[in-house]
Amino acid sequence: MKRYLLLLLFAFTFTVNGQTYLSARVVAIKDGDTVVVLDSLRTQTTLRLAEVDCPEKSQAFGARAKEFTSDAxxxxxxxxxxxxIDRYGRAIAMVYYGADRKYLSAEIIRAGMGWHYKRYSNSEELAQLEEEARAARRGLWIDDNPIPPYEWRKN
Structure with a gap:
C-alpha cells in the first residue's frame, strides 16, 4: 500500500530545471490571487499566486479579478x-494552466486584473505587461488613480 501511494504521489509531481512541479485540481477561488487546490491524496492546499497582487474583494475590480481567475x-x-510560505501559512506558488502552460500571474497582469507585485518580484516581463495594461487602460487601469491593494489594506 505504501509503495502504491508513493507511486501515485510521484505520478503527480515532476521536476524541470531543478524545480518540482506539483499537479492538483482547483476546487475554490478565494479571490483574484488566492486559490484552493486538491491533490491526488485528497489534501487541500491554499495557494497565494506569486508576483501579482489583485484588488481586495471590497475594492474596485476585486470581484472581476476573482472572476478572471475563476474563468481561467x-x-x-x-x-x-x-x-x-507566507505569514498566513499559504503556499506562494507560480501557477501554470492550459495546454500551453500559461503563467496565471502574467495573464492576470496582462488583463489589468492585478498589479505586478514589485516588492516580491523583479520580473522585467511582468513589469512590461503591467505597463502595457496601463497604457491600454485595460481592467482596473480604466480608473485614473487605482489604489494598490497593499495601500488599501493599510486603511
Missing amino acids: IFNTTIEYVVID
Whole structure:
C-alpha cells in the first residue's frame, strides 16, 4: 500500500530545471490571487499566486479579478511550483494552466486584473505587461488613480 501511494504521489509531481512541479485540481477561488487546490491524496492546499497582487474583494475590480481567475482555472488541473510560505501559512506558488502552460500571474497582469507585485518580484516581463495594461487602460487601469491593494489594506 505504501509503495502504491508513493507511486501515485510521484505520478503527480515532476521536476524541470531543478524545480518540482506539483499537479492538483482547483476546487475554490478565494479571490483574484488566492486559490484552493486538491491533490491526488485528497489534501487541500491554499495557494497565494506569486508576483501579482489583485484588488481586495471590497475594492474596485476585486470581484472581476476573482472572476478572471475563476474563468481561467476553476475546476481544472493546474501545475504549480511552491516558492515560499507566507505569514498566513499559504503556499506562494507560480501557477501554470492550459495546454500551453500559461503563467496565471502574467495573464492576470496582462488583463489589468492585478498589479505586478514589485516588492516580491523583479520580473522585467511582468513589469512590461503591467505597463502595457496601463497604457491600454485595460481592467482596473480604466480608473485614473487605482489604489494598490497593499495601500488599501493599510486603511
